[in-house]
Amino acid sequence: MQNYQLTAPCHFGLEAVCKREIYDLGYEITKVEDGRVTFAADAEGICRANIFLRTAERVLLEVGRFRATTFDELFEGIKALPWENYIPKDGKFWVTKATSIKSKLFSPSDIQSIVKKAMVERMKREYDLTWFPEDGASYPVRIFLMKDEVTVTIDTTGESLHKRGYRKMTSKAPITETLAAALIMLTPWHADRILVDPFCGSGTFPIEAAMMAANIAPGLNREFISEEWTNLIPKQLWYDVIEEANDMVHTDIKVDIQGYDIDADVVKAARENAKRAGVDHLIHFQQRAVADMHHPKKYGFIISNPPYGERLEEKENLPELYRQIGEMYRGLDAWSMYLITSYEQAQQYIGRKADKNRKIYNGMLKTYFYQFLGPKPPKRRNNEESH
Structure with missing residues (x-):
């Protein structure tokens, strides 16, 4: 079964707790950054991480990393990624979030728009299509820029993992x-x-x-967006x-x-x-x-x-x-x-x-x-x- 790089975002200052959880699940930690723990796992690992992790906010599937200081470099970097390995021709795909820290490219809306265009260009070529129905499963893309390094991921979780499904009623100032x-x-x-x-x-x-x-x-009584990713x-x-x-x-x-x-x-x-x-x-x-x-x-x-x-x-x-x-x-x-x-x-x-x-x-x-x-x-x- 294919191995992926998965990233679990977590609260700043609590990376060590999230890291221990992932390690206890049996996966190899490959990188720990502020508010993020990256690990190697297969398709089963996507399911297990979503269902068992108590401290992660979501589980992201890494598509690639590259440097970009201009929008042209961003476009070409995204276009070079093998999107066809992840998103089928009927898949619904959009850039749900772009975050930029200490990077030359900092406008989230511009980053989102350029990434989507580059994805479409790549998939047009690979699938030999000029138009995508986007009526299949959902593949929300999340982009992170940190000091001009672009990390490109697809969110496997959907609604954040803190939504266990039990808390319908909250008091003021609840803790997640x-x-x-x-x-x-x-x-x-x-x-x-x-x-x-x-x-x-x-x-x-x-x-x-x-x-x-x-x-x-914690994830036993809820659904995840990647449950529909039968590809x-x-x-x-x-x-x-x-x-x-x-x-x-x-x-x-x-x-x-x-x-x-x-x-x-x-x-x-x-x-x-x-x-x-x-x-x-x-x-x-x-x-x-x-x-x-x-x-x-x-x-x-x-x-x-x-x-x-x-x-x-x-x-x-x-x-x-x-x-x-x-x-x-x-x-x-x-x-x-x-x-x-x-x-x-x-x-x-x-x-x-x-x-x-x-x-x-x-x-x-x-x-x-x-x-x-x-x-x-x-x-x-x-x-x-x-x-």
Whole structure:
């Protein structure tokens, strides 16, 4: 089976998490750039990456790379690529996105228009056609220019991978599913440890954690644009990978995952989302203020996305809110706390400096992932571990 170069875009600052996921799937990493991990895989790898990757935004199939500093060079570079190997004569193709960073060619609309023209020229020659019906499967093209190097890809995913299909209802300022999964993976949390999100909103952190605990592949209940690419990916491969994913699910596990929010409507929405994800029986959701949160057990985890105060009227409440977070945390015995927030004075009002602090871009917003580390639980005896 033919091998391809596939690229998984991910959040800036979380490339290492995405890289580990791809490596764990069994694929060879060929390049890591800012917000992108490239790896080698076959057609089955396209299916597996889309269905199993929790932290990637999409899976892109690389058609080629070349340098271009003029629109003529761009046109000739695109025309030289073997488009007929990827897009059939009835394929629907368009340039869905062009991104340019530190490059001489910087107008996305001009880049998109020239790329499409060059693709048509190439395919006219190869297919001996003067007109393309474009009534078959869709092949959306994405172009990236970085320091005048052009990377040409076709998107195998369609709707971004953060759209797992479970989140119909969202709270204000929700965190994406892919970012939530990546942040959980940055912590040492495992399914046998308590996890609480005191600002659960639409439930993304608890739901992603429960899906990990139950080994539910994030792409199991959605569709991908490349499912229609029968010229490149036999339908049977999709069925095989879905069967592989279904065989790995174990929803009868025992976990202690909790989500709280002060807004009753938001808690109700979170329950609905968890139900759609198939993990509502694994999460306890409750309306509760952060000041009222307590837990009798030790060695738990708080992983949360507290309010940032992006609106002016909310900013006034932030010092008191983060003071309450600090008090709540001090009342817990030997817990660890992980918070993502853009609030610069978070540590000051929590009343403790984070043990680790990681800068992460949430879209265009610079945020910090503050990590307050509690002690590790004592090692269990061997018979308990085997149990």
